[in-house]
Amino acid sequence: MSATDRIVVTGIGATTPLGGTAPETWEGLLAGRSGARPLEEDWVEGYGLPVTFAARLATPPTEVLKKVEIRRCDPFTQYALIAAREAWEDAGAPDVEPERFGVAVGTGIGGVHSLLDQYDVLKEKGPRRIYPLTVPMLMPNAAAGFLSLEFGARAGAHSTVSACSSGAESMGYGADLIRKGRADIVIAGGSEAAIHPLPISGFAAAHALSTRNDDPQAASRPWDNGRDGFLLAEGAGIIVLESYEHAMARGAKIYGELASVGMSADAYHITAGEPEGKGAARAMTEAVQLADVSLTDIKHINAHATSTPVGDAAEAAAIRRAFGEHASSIALTGTKSMTGHLLGAAGALETVIAIQTVHHRTIPATINLDERDEQFADLDIVHGEPRALPDGDVAVLNNSFGFGGHNIAVVVKNV
Known part of the structure; x- marks a missing residue:
């Protein structure tokens, strides 16, 4: 792979339930x-929601952004703006020609708050009271558009928009913009703000959310025998x-190399992944091949690991299918056990985490793995304490899968 094909990461940003920065x-x-x-919102009791917890941002946007930015942007765009800055x-803040500077930022749902809040206004007060910026606030491309304006990226x-793989796919799209000669620098990632009664009710109706209302911090428990669904996050x-x-x-400063992005579609079911992980x-497999590394070079996987009974099993099957005998030697972790599931931003955040893992040469441990499901007995799951990556050159992989059958795998290498 020639130097012109190599794409590196020179800046990282995040706003999450664990902290206001990366x-x-x-x-x-x-x-x-x-x-x-x-x-704590009134609507939790008012609607009688079956799930009464989530993973909200550690630092509210009102503590970071100007009032005018709050008024003009849906929360998902606010989050993208904070992390991008x-x-x-x-x-x-590199000096780059605007025509050589791009943006690629994905989302799974987009401006759901703006859409549903203004629908309430319409029903209660009529069309003349609708906020004039409703459409540019609710559209899924709003974050990308606002960041293009913010930084002058032309x-x-x-x-x-590919459900829970959106953010990771946008990073792949951003890398392609550079490889194809359209840009020298790209801001890439994902953002989501879907902690709202309708998405909560919808995911709950699909039996996708954990219902551990009495113990929210133990709700997300990938690979555990007691897992019962994911923890919704933003x-x-x-x-x-x-x-x-x-x-x-x-x-x-270079954190690491975004070596490749592998993509596929299940064409199996609108919500369930293909059970054999094909x-x-x-x-x-595609990500490994495009990264110009071997299967045995992958030392760690930040798994999609949502903590759903079916999803964790399907991903384990996929890892075994892709890596064969090497699968049991790969150190796995499930960081959603701590961050929760950020939906369209999950793959972006977990790629940021994979980059930090390579940069700091440390794998965060999965929490809440109290009683491992026997079907995962052959897997090397990092839990209890963080683990150091081996010395020398390393390659790690991040998995992101989404409703609709979207599959994204990202390989990050040290430089």
Whole structure:
């Protein structure tokens, strides 16, 4: 792989249930904290919701953004703006021609708060009282558009919408913008703000959410015998991507290389993954091949690991299918046990975590794994304490799977 094909990460940003920045989130992961907490809004009791907890942001946007930004942006765009500003500053706010500067930020649901809140206004007060910025606030490409405006990025502003794999797919799209010569630098990632009574009710009706209302911090428990669904969360993960040559020429700090992104579709079911993991395995295999590494070079996987009974089993089957005998030698972790499931931002945040894992050479431990399900007895799951990555060159993989059968696997390497 030539230097012009290499895409590196020079800035990271995040706002999550564990912290208002990427370093704070990383600290929370290493400490094994859960971001889950009871919901205190009146609508929880008013609607009689079956799930009364979620993982809200540790730092509310009102503590970070200006009032005018809060008024003009749906929460999912606010989160993207916060994380992108952090990532851009972390990258050194590089000088780049606007026509060589792009944005790719995905979401699974988009501006659900703006859509449903204004529908309530319509029903109660009529069309003349609708907020004029309703449409640009609710549209799924709003975050990408606002970031393009914020940073003056004119090479393109793109938004992938592929459920829980959206953020990871946007990072792959951002890397492709650079590889195809359309941009030198791309801000890429994902954002989601779906802690609202309708999404909660919808996921609960599908039996996707944990119902541990009496113990929210123990709700997300990947691979555990008592897992009963995922922990709904919100937040954003953003990275700054650039070609290796461009980063070296400006003396940039480099966290790692975004070596490849593998993609596939199950074409099986609108919500359930293919039970034998065939599609997910293809995404992982493709990612490994495109990264120009061998299967045995993958030392760690940040698994999708949502804590659903069927999902965790299907992913385990996919890992075994993709890696064969090596599967039992790969250190797995499930960081959703702490952050919760950020839906369209999950893959973005977990790629940020994979980048930090390579940079700090430390794998965060899965929490709440009290009684391992016997069907995962052959897997090397990191729990109890964080674990060091082996010395030398390493490659790690992040899995992201979404409703609709979307499968994304990202490989990150040290530089």
